[in-house]
Amino acid sequence: MDSVLLSRMLFGTSMAFHIIFATLGVGVTLMIFFAELMHWIRKDRDYGVMAKRWTKGFAILLGVAIPSGTIVGVMLSLLWPGFMEIVGKVIAVPFQIEIFAFFLEAVFMSIYVYAADRLSSVMRIISVAVVAFGASSSAVLINIAHSWMNTPAGFQLTDGRVTDVDPWAAVLNASMPVTSKHVLATAYMTGAFVLVSIAAYRLLRKASSDAERTYHKKGLMLALAVALLASIYTAANGHDTAKMLHNEMPLKLAAAEGLFETQASAPLAIMGIPDPEQEAVVGGIEIPGMLSWLATGSTDGVVQGLNDFPQDEWPPLFVHTLFNLMVGIGFSLIGIAGFALLWSIFFRKRGFPAWLLILLIATGPLSMLGIEFGWIFSCVARQPWTIYGIQLTSNAATQSGNIGILFILFITLYIVLLVLTSLVLKYFFSRNPLQRELTVSNGEAF
C-alpha cells in the first residue's frame, strides 16, 4: 500500500475514534448543565445525583478525549505536512482559538469536578455552563477548519505560493454557518440519545427499586426532550445543507444522491447502488422532483449530475450509501423519540412497554453511527481533494515511510482504550450503585 492510502487510513481511524469522545464531550456537558439547572429549579435531589453521575461518566470519557484530541492535533502535522503548511498561512486562527476554548473547558471542568464541594450551587451551574460553552465552541472552531477544506476561501494559490491571505474570509467560508449548526445539533442529539439509551436500559431491568425507577424516568424524559428537539433541528438544517451543497459543491451533492445526468425535476434516490455503467441508481426508490426541491426549493429546479464533471475528480460512489445511512438514521431517531414522547403523554400511567424501551436503547448507538457515517461521508465525498479544488490528497500527505507500523501501533492503542474505557465505566457504576447515592442523607455533599 502506498503511504497516501496508509496516511488516510491512520488519520481516518484516529478521527473515527476521537469523534466518539469529542461528540459525547459536547453533548453530555450540555446535558449535565441541564441536570444542574433542573436541580436548581426543582430543588429535586434526583437531578443533583444525575448531574454527578453523568459528570463522572463524562470525566472518564475525557480521559480518552483529551489525549485522542492531542493525537489528531499533532498527527495533522505528521501525516499531512503539505496541508498544514497552507492551513498555517490561511486558517490557523480557529485552531488557535480552539486551544483557548479547550483550556477554558479543562480549567472549569477541574473546578467543577475537584472543587464541587467548595462551590455554591449557582457557581456550580456557572462553571458547568462554561464547560459546556467551551466544548461547543471547540466543536464549532474545528468545524470551521473542516468547512474551509470543503469550500476554501480567503487566499489565492499561485505557483504553489499562498498569497492574498484574508483570515476572516477563510473563517466565514460558504459552508461554515450551515455545517457548524449541523455539527452542534448532531452532537447535542447524540449525547442526549446515549443518555436515553442508558436510562432505558436501566428501566428495562426489573430489579430496580421504585426510587431508582423514578430517577431513571426523570433522566430519560430530560434526555429525550433534548434529543428530539436537536434531531428535528438537524432535519431542518439538512435542507439548508442540501441548498449549500447545490450552490457550492454540486459534485458532492451529485455523488451523495447518485445523480448522473444534469436535470430539472431531479428525483431523490433512496438507497440502491449507483452504477456508473447504467448511469443510474440500481435498486433504490425514487421520489420524483424531491431532490430538486431539497436543493433549489422548487420541484422543477435544475440539479447538476456527475457527468458534468471530469471522472477523475469523482469521489468514490459508495458515498451515496453512507449519505443514505446517515439521513435514514436521523429520521428513524426522530420517529422513535417523537413516538416515545407522545406515548408518555397519552399513557402517563402505564409507563413504557418493553418493546419501546428496547427501541429507545437502540437510539444512542444509532445516533453515534450516524455521526460516524456523516463524518466519513463528508471527508470521502471530498476526495480526491484535501482542500477542495486546490490541494489533492496525494500532495497533502507525508512522504515518509513507516506509516504501516504506526498504523498497527495506533490501532492497537485505540482497541485497548475502547476496552479499558468500557471496563472502567462498567466497574465504576457497578461499584457505586445508584441506590446508595439516592439514599445517602448528606444532601449536597459531592
Place this chain on the structure above:
Amino acid sequence: MTEPYIAILIIWVFLFVYAIAGSIDFGAGFWAMYYSDRETSATVLANRYLSPSWEVTNVFLVLLVIALVGFFPGAAFYMGTLMILPFSLVLILLTIRSAFMVFSFTVKKYTKALVYISGITGLLIPALMIAVLPVSIGGFIGGGEQQYILFNETLASPAVYTHVGFGLATELFLSALLLSDYAREAGEEKAYAIYRKNAVFLGPVTLLFAVTALLTLIPEAPWMVESMVDVWYLFALSLIAAVIGYSSLWWPSKSAAPGRPRAGVLLIVLQFGLASFAYGYSHMPYILYPDLTIQDAFTDPVMFRWLLYGYGGGLAILIPAFYIFWRLFMKDKRYLQGKPEEENQY
C-alpha cells in the same frame, strides 16, 4: 524583518512554560513511582498535585504545536516529516498516561498500574522530546527529496545523550523543588524533607549535565557555540540565579526543616528562563540547521497579525480563569491538606 523574531519569541514562551509545567508533571509521576512502596506521604502528595494539573499541562503541548503551525507553517512541514516516529511514540505514551491518570481515579485497582505507567512514561516522554533539540542543530538529516532522520548517527552522537541527561536531571530537580514547596504549603514536613533532600542532590547533577551538554555542542555545532559566546552574560546571570536558588534550600525558615522552597522555585524558573532564552537566541536564525531559517518558515504576515490578536483575546479570558484555578488548587488549604473522602471521589 522583526516579525519572525516576535513569533519565535512567543514560541519560546510556550516552550518554556511547557518545559516547566511538563517537567513538574512528568517528574511528579516519577516521584510517585519512586516512593510508592516506601514513603506514602510523598506519593500521595505527588498524586494530589497531578490530579488537577495534568490536563492543563497537556493543553500547553497542543498550544505549542498549533502555535508552530500558525507562526511557522514551513517548520511544521519539516518537523512533521522528520519527527514522525519520535512524535508518534510520544503521542502513544502520552495517551496511555493520560488515560490511566483518569482511570485510576475511578477504579482503585488501577492505582498501582498508574503509578508505574506515569512513572515510566514520566521519564520516556521528556527524553524523547528533548532529543529533538540536538537533532535540530544539524547533521542528522539524510536523503535528498525524501528527508529523514539518520537514526544511527543520532544514536552515536554524544550531544543527544548529554541533552537527554540534562533534560531528565532538570525535570527531576524542578519537580522535587516544586513538590517540596507544595509539601511546605500543605504543612507536610515529612514529605517536604524527602523532596528537599532530592533537590539538594539533583541541583549539582543538573548543573553538571548542563555543562557537558554545552561541551558536546562544541564539535557538533560550532556555529551555535559562536553565538553562545556572544550572549555569555545571559548564561552568567543564569548561573548566578541557579546558585542563589540552590542556596535557598538552606535559608532559615519558621518551620522545623531549613529552606525556602518558594524562593527556590522562582529563582530556578528564572534561571531556566535565562538559560533557555540564551540557548534559543544562539540557535537563531535556524529552526533546523542548515536547512530552515525562521524567515523561510514564517507564516503569511496578515495571518501573523491575526494570530497576535487571537493570543491577546485568548489570554484576556484565560488569565482570570487560571487565577481562580490557582486559588482553588494551589492555595486553598482545604484542598492541599486533602480530606481522604475527597480523594476517593474523583
